[in-house]
Amino acid sequence: MPSTFSPVPSGLAASPFAAPFAAQLPRILEIIRESGALVMDHWRKPRNIRLKGRIDLVTETDLAVEAFLKDRLKDVVPGATFMAEESATSRTPQGTCWIIDPIDGTTNFAHSLPFVATSVGLWHEGRVVLGVVNAPVLGECFWAVRGGGAFCNGEPLRVSDREPLEQAVVATGFPYTISEDVDTVLARLRKALVTTRGVRRCGAAAIDLAFVASGRFDAFYEADLKPWDTAAGWLLVEEAGGCVTGFDGAPYDFTNEGILASNGRVHEAMRAVLAL
Missing domain, CATH: 3.30.540.10 (Fructose-1,6-Bisphosphatase, subunit A, domain 1)
Known part of the structure; x- marks a missing residue:
């Protein structure tokens, strides 16, 4: 198996723009x-x-x-x-x-x-x-x-530049409360299926977010996630040039109904898909 680690790019730690730690x-x-x-x-x-x-x-x-x-x-x-x-x-x-x-x-x-x-x-x-x-x-x-x-x-990494939404591949996930929330989940999924190039489900939100950051997915949405599901991936997407909000476009802060991460170009269109 290839190594999963390469050296940290030189100068990163000394960059005046890099975060503490x-x-x-x-x-x-x-x-x-x-x-x-x-x-x-x-x-x-x-x-x-x-x-x-x-x-x-x-x-x-x-x-x-x-x-x-x-x-x-x-x-x-x-x-x-x-x-x-x-x-x-x-x-x-x-x-x-x-x-x-x-x-x-x-x-x-x-x-x-x-x-x-x-x-x-x-x-x-x-x-x-x-x-x-x-x-x-x-x-x-x-x-x-x-x-x-x-x-x-x-x-x-850099997010994709793909647009419009009909050319986008979108990822999603389903909550553990699926039996209670299946109607809401399916309503959003139906809209996503008919307005995008395709919908995928990996079953791991951290990977979904990393794939948005790498440009493999153009957007990802999921409801009822916890801070440990999204914290690292949230930063990955933003640092790769993408956008992360709640379903309604409000700033994401772990308390939203769900997370919407995208390349930015399809963000507003995905907000419309998620609106019920």
Whole structure:
């Protein structure tokens, strides 16, 4: 398997436009590389799965990767707190806070589907300033620092320039509350299917957002996501030149009904699709 990491572009940490903690990026990437090796070790073994809800799964890998990241990252930014999926008691980050999804795409992982990622965002002074989405099975690591651009395996990312919406490929996901919200989900999906070139579903929001940042998808929308699903990918899209809002166009801040991320060119058209 090819390495998922390339050297950090020279001069990034010294850039006057880069966010606080950019200097720690190489260390953060190394820690996340090691967590990816843990994911791959578990990938080759039988899964130990339990239910958190009717269709919401957790595996021993989720727990092991979360524990590993919390242990290793705690000394990178002294005093930073953690909001991690399997142990979070709040969905509102405060101060300086690591926002972690150890395995985004747990259902994919449980079924040996390769769209699996670890998402790590660093929240500071009211915004995400650093984000990493590592997809070890795919062999790709996406990362960004605020003011420093977005990258995949060390290569710079840029959102697509595709428009109009009828030429766009759009990604979406379905909430764990699908049985209660199926009518709303299907109403939006129907509009997306007939107004775009196609709709895709990876089953991992962090990967969907990374694919928007890389220009593979032209837009992504999903309702009822949590901060650990979107923190890192949100920054990736913005640093790659894209746009991220709520469904109604309001600034995205983890409290919106849903997230809409796009290349910017199809954003207003997608807002119309999502309006009910």
